Ligand SMILES: CCCCCCCCCCC/C=C/C(=O)SCCNC(=O)CCNC(=O)[C@H](O)C(C)(C)COP(=O)(O)OP(=O)(O)OC[C@H]1O[C@@H](n2cnc3c(N)ncnc32)[C@H](O)[C@@H]1OP(=O)(O)O
C-alpha cells in the first residue's frame with residue numbers, strides 16, 4: 157500500500173463499502189482473492205516488468221514475449237496453479253502472445269470440433285506445450301466471408317491423406333496470431349474436396365514446423381506479416397502468413413466431430429447444424445465481451461484517479477485550483493464510461509452463463525438456442541468493443557497532454573485494444589448478422605410465432621408499437637420500468653421500420669442491402685436494450701454490503717439515461733418519448749453525476765487493479781503523479797546521453813554553417 161495517499165480525501169467521501177463492491181465486480185469473494193493473489197504474483201516478479209515495453213525494438217519485444225510466456229508456464233507448473241489461477245496469471249502478464257491463441261482458439265477448436273479420439277490424441281500434447289497451436293482461418297483475400305476461403309484440402313484415397321494447398325496468392329493464410337514464429341501446429345480452415353466435389357469449409361490439424369529444430373516442414377512457407385499499429389502494443393504478437401504447396405496430412409487430422417470422410421472418400425455429415433463449425437468464434441466472442449469490461453475499466457480507472465489529482469483554474473487569490481473531476485463537462489464525459497465498465501462486466505457474466513447453457517443444450521442435441529447464442533455473442537462483441545475502443549481514446553483526452561505520453565499507459569492500451577473491433581468478426585459484419593435475425597423475427601410475428609430469449613420483448617408488438625412513456629418528472633426516469641419500456645419500444649419500432657422499408661424493395665436481399673445503415677442502428681438499439689436489461693436485472697438481485705446496491709443502481713441509471721440522451725434522435729423519431737421527456741432524462745442524468753462524484757475514486761478502486769497491471773503513472777493508486785511522470789521521463793533512451801547522438805553529424809554542422817553565414821554579413 158502507498159505511503160502517501162494523495163487520493164485519501166477522495167476515498168474518505170465514498171458512501172459505500174469498497175471491499176464489498178470488489179466482490180460485486182469480481183463475482184464472488186473467492187474470485188477477489190484469487191485475482192488478488194495472481195495479480196500480486198505477477199507484479200512482484202521482475203521478469204514480468206512491462207514499463208520499458210514501448211522502447212523495445214520489435215525483435216526485442218518478441219523475445220521478451222517468449223521469455224514471459226515461458227516464465228509464466230514455469231510458475232504455473234511450479235506452483236501447481238489451477239486452470240482459473242493460470243488464466244488469471246496470464247491475464248495479468250498483460251502481453252499479447254502466442255499463448256492467447258494456443259489456449260484461446262487452438263485448444264477450443266479441437267475440443268469443439270474434434271472427435272473424442274482426436275481430443276484424446278491432441279489435447280494432452282497441447283496441455284503440456286509439447287505442441288503449440290494457432291487458429292488459421294483468415295486469408296489474404298478473405299476474412300469476413302468465411303465461405304469464400306480458397307485453401308483446399310483434397311482427399312487422396314490412394315494414400316488415405318488430405319492434400320492441403322494454397323492455390324492462389326489470395327489464399328495465403330494471413331493474420332493468425334502465433335503463426336508467424338511460434339506455432340508448431342495450426343487448425344487450418346480449408347475447402348474439403350472429395351470424390352471431385354467441394355463440400356465447403358472444414359477444420360484440419362496441420363503440423364507446420366519441425367518439433368526438433370522449429371524449421372518449416374516441406375511445402376510450408378511461413379513468416380510474420382509485419383509491424384502493426386502503435387509502439388509495443390500488439391507487436392508482441394507474431395501474426396503470420398502461411399502457404400501450402402501440396403502438403404499431405406493423414407485423413408484422421410480432419411476435425412471430424414461434425415462431419416467425416418470415410419476411408420473410401422465418402423463425405424458424411426452428422427445430423428447437426430453446419431454453423432457449429434463457427435463454434436470457436438462464438439466461444440471467443442463471448443470472452444471478448446468479458447475482456448471489454450477489463451480494458452474499459454483500466455482506462456476509466458486511470459482517467460478518474462488522474463482527474464481527481466489534476467487541478468486547473470478556479471482560484472482567484474492564489475488558493476488551490478479546481479480538481480478537473482469537479483468540472484461538469486469532465487463528469488459528463490467520464491461517468492458514462494465508468495457506468496459502461498460496470499454494465500459490460502455484468503452483461504459479460506450473463507453472456508458467459510448463456511454460452512454455458514447453450515453448450516450444455518448442444519451436447520444434448522438441442523440446437524434451439526444456437527441462433528440466440530450467435531445473435532448475442534456477435535452483437536455484444538460488436539457493441540462492447542466499439543464503445544471500449546472509443547472510450548479508451550476519450551480517457552486519453554480526459555487526461556489532457558499527459559494522456560498522450562506512453563507512461564500514461566493509454567496509448568498502448570488503445571493500440572492493443574482497437575483491433576478487437578475487427579478480429580473475431582468485423583463489428584459491422586457482426587451487427588448485420590444481428591439485424592438479419594431481427595428481420596427474421598419481425599417477419600415471424602405475423603404468423604403468431606412467439607419470440608424467445610432476448611427477442612421475447614418483440615412478442616409485445618401490439619403494445620410496444622403504440623405505447624407512450626408516462627414520465628412526467630426527472631425522478632420518473634429512475635423507475636426501471638420506464639427505462640425498460642422506452643428501450644424496448646425504441647428497439648422494436650426501429651426493427652419494424654426497417655422491415656417495412658425492406659418489404660417495399662424489389663427483393664428481400666435488395667432491401668436489406670439498401671437499408672443496411674438503418675439496420676445497423678436497429679441492431680445497436682437491440683443490443684443496448686440487452687445491456688440495460690441485464691444491468692437492471694443485476695441491480696434487482698440481493699447485493700450485500702453497505703451502499704453497494706445504491707451505487708450500482710445509480711450507475712445503471714447513468715448508463716441507461718446516457719444512452720437515451722446520446723441516441724435521443726432514435727427515441728424521438730420513433731415517438732417513444734417526447735422532447736420534454738428527453739430533456740427530463742438529461743436533467744436526471746446531471747443529478748446522477750453529482751451522486752456519483754464523491755464515490756468516483758472508490759468505484760474505480762473496486763476494480764482492484766495493481767499499479768503493475770494498470771501500467772500508468774497517471775493511474776497510480778497513491779495519486780502521486782508528478783514525481784512519477786518526472787522520473788519516468790528520464791528513463792527514455794533519448795536521455796541516456798546529454799548531447800544526443802547525431803549532434804556531431806547533423807546539428808553542429810548546421811549551427812556552425814548558420815553562424816558562419818551570419819559572421820559574413
Ligand atoms: C479465455 C479465452 C481468451 C481468448 C483470447 C483470444 C484472444 C483473441 C485474439 C484475437 C484472435 C483473433 C482471431 C480471429 O479473428 S479468428 C477469425 C475470425 N473470423 C471471423 O469472425 C469471420 C466472420 N465471419 C463469419 O463469422 C461468417 O462468415 C458470417 C457469420 C459473417 C457469415 O457466415 P455465412 O456466410 O456462413 O452465413 P450467413 O450469413 O448466410 O448465415 C447462414 C446462417 O448461419 C447463421 N450463423 C452464422 N454464424 C453463426 C454462428 N457463429 N453460430 C450460429 N449460427 C450462425 C446465420 O444466422 C444464418 O442463419 P439462418 O440460415 O437461420 O438465417
Ligand SMILES: Cc1cc2nc3c(=O)[nH]c(=O)nc-3n(C[C@H](O)[C@H](O)[C@H](O)COP(=O)(O)OP(=O)(O)OC[C@H]3O[C@@H](n4cnc5c(N)ncnc54)[C@H](O)[C@@H]3O)c2cc1C
Nearest residue numbers: 291292293294299300331332333575578579580581582584
Ligand atoms: C490483430 C488481429 C488478429 C487477428 N487474429 C486472427 C487469428 O488468430 N486467426 C484468424 O484466422 N484471423 C485473425 N485475424 C483476422 C480477422 O479475423 C479479420 O481481419 C476479420 O475477421 C475481418 O475480416 P477482413 O480483414 O476480411 O475485413 P473485411 O471484411 O475486408 O473488412 C473491410 C471493410 O469492409 C466492410 N465489410 C465487409 N463485409 C461487409 C458486408 N457484408 N457488409 C458491409 N460491410 C462489409 C467491413 O465493415 C470493413 O469496413 C486477426 C485480425 C487482426 C486485426
